[in-house]
Amino acid sequence: MGSVNMPVSKLDLWIFWAGAVIYGLVVLAARIGAMRAGQSASARSSRSIVGIALQILGIFLAGAGAVHGGLPNAAPRSIAAGVVIAALLLNAAALFHWSAETMGKNWSLVARTREDHELVTSGPFAYVRHPIYVSMLMFLFALAVATGHALHLLWAVPVFAAGTAIRIAEEEKLLRAAFGAAFDDYVGRTGALLPKRSVAFRAHHR
Template identity: 40%
Template sequence: MTPLVAKLLHGLCMVAWWAIRRPFERKTKRNTLTRDAMDAREKALLAVSFTGLGLLPFAYIATGFPAALDQPFSTPRAIAGLLLFGGALALFHATHKALGRNWSVTLRVREEHALITGGVYRFVRHPMYTAFWMWALAQALTLQNWAVGPAGIIGFGTLYALRVAREEALMRETFGAAWDDYAARTPRLVPFLR
């Protein structure tokens, strides 16, 4: 494997991520919302995450900039990153499938919103965040550049750190004791880790 092949395969994984999400974006546009927390803070967090996981890697793949910050290329590391990204894609798809019309890119509650506790949600409360963490780690392994590699961890990490408590508060407000029971028995991100 070469750095160019690793970059191109990482880019294909990014396209696959979008292809998984796109049909759900269209379906959820028909939802009638009872609560929408899309405010300036949420927009800023989404922009930071998108920059780290989308804009910077895309620019690097397309142009090679900033090549001066490239690390010595490691094929095993790139392969590990691509395998991790493949796992992230599988989890991402399973998460969307489990959520169906309950999915939203931001903190929203729709009419007839259901608390999903089956499928991948049996194992963790936030499998989509788990998938994003896997993507961010895959980026650091595959795009071996001191700026672009860790940009996903920084970008998504910022969103996660400043959003997850707010999201869980919204779930508690919406589902009450059912959420509390679910949260008490289900780890947040990693199965079997409390």
């Protein structure tokens, strides 16, 4: 497996770690904000923890294994990879922050609804129902590029997708129980991870 990994530069690794720190700080800030808001859960799904574990495993698999250095920092492929890594991580951090800020007290790590839960349909949620998982997938791809492990995506992405599917199913089950027809209407006009064509078309022509 190691022989098919692409060589990477120190520059690309430094770009990744700088972006990873930014992403981690954004996640930490969201977590602290959620803790300050209090839990007060009226319904919770412990099965979503399985989904979280699979997502983490998928991200780990994207970067696991030996990293082959030696690519010059000024090499065109190093510069191109650095641009891709930086773009993925900065957009991932921005999307996570936007999503967490929009959700406010409704955001939590484990799937749950609060006693005063709101159905959030603004901000990034006007386009997709689970933008935070999109940001996590961006992080996974950035890790694979930074470590030269593009081939690892063949198994990392399916594992991550399985975990995401579990979390989406559990979260949407709780939201449907809490909001009924209003949530079904929201599902009808948005995609889970990608915008529906009609939503994207309206956003482009505003």
